[in-house]
Amino acid sequence: MSDDAHASQAHRRLIAERLRTGALPGYGGQRTFGGPGEGMPCACCDEPISRADVQYDVDHREAQQLAAAEQVRSLPMHLHCYRLWVEESSHCSDRGQPGHPGQP
Numbered sequence: 001m002s003d004d005a006h007a008s009q010a011h012r013r014l015i016a017e018r019l020r021t022g023a024l025p026g027y028g029g030q031r032t033f034g035g036p037g038e039g040m041p042c043a044c045c046d047e048p049i050s051r052a053d054v055q056y057d058v059d060h061r062e063a064q065q066l067a068a069a070e071q072v073r074s075l076p077m078h079l080h081c082y083r084l085w086v087e088e089s090s091h092c093s094d095r096g097q098p099g100h101p102g103q104p
């Protein structure tokens with residue numbers, strides 16, 4: 001149980017960090033599709049989503065300033081990462097600030 005709590009704590013921190021730096025978009029009612037994992041790396045924790053796991057695909061639209069064209073990025077996530085992402089997104093709703101530019 002404590003291992004699990006540790007893991008999810010680490011995931012939570014990772015996701016919060018990615019939200020802050022803009023590596024992950026904030027949750028905002030994107031369309032989401034659930035399905036079996038396909039071995040893709042999770043957008044939240046970079047670990048592959050195995051077939052034994054549930055994969056959530058989040059359709060993230062990036063409105064381009066120039067054209068009417070919108071880029072739709074699909075973000076695969078573990079189910080538990082998805083939950084943490086939704087939670088953390090609501091915590092940092094003021095994500096207008098560009099994170100830390102010098103980050104590797």
Ligand SMILES: [Zn+2]
Pocket residue numbers: 042043044045046047077078081
């Ligand atoms: Zn994950």
